[in-house]
Amino acid sequence: MKHKWIAVILITLLIGLQVRLWFGKNSISDYNSMQEQIAQLRQQNANLEQRNALLKADIEDLELGIDSMEERARNELGLIKEGETFYRILPKE
Structure with a gap:
């Protein structure tokens, strides 16, 4: 009789731990979502x-100096120096 109660208690603890492992806080599903x-x-x-x-x-x-700023101004803003001639080459359609 005593052995049956010990077995019942152990099985109950095992089931409780399994429930917590699969469905409780910090369960396997929580781990996977994390x-x-x-x-x-x-x-x-x-x-x-x-x-x-x-x-x-x-x-x-930009910290390198005027050369990089000048290059950026030419590429992004299309600025031209005095005395320069600007040529735009368009691709044939």
Whole structure:
């Protein structure tokens, strides 16, 4: 009789632990969802690191001096120096 109660208690504890493992707080499903969130955050971090690297390169180019600013003004704003002739070559259609 004593052995039956011990077996019942142990089985009840095992079932309780299994329920908590599969359905409770910090369960396996919580773990899997956290792993997905971690993967998404790592991807976002990689994208932000790439953007930061590009911004850092732009800052370094601007710090180099007038040559980089002049090049940027020519490419982005179409500025021309005095005495220069501007030619625009259009592709044939």
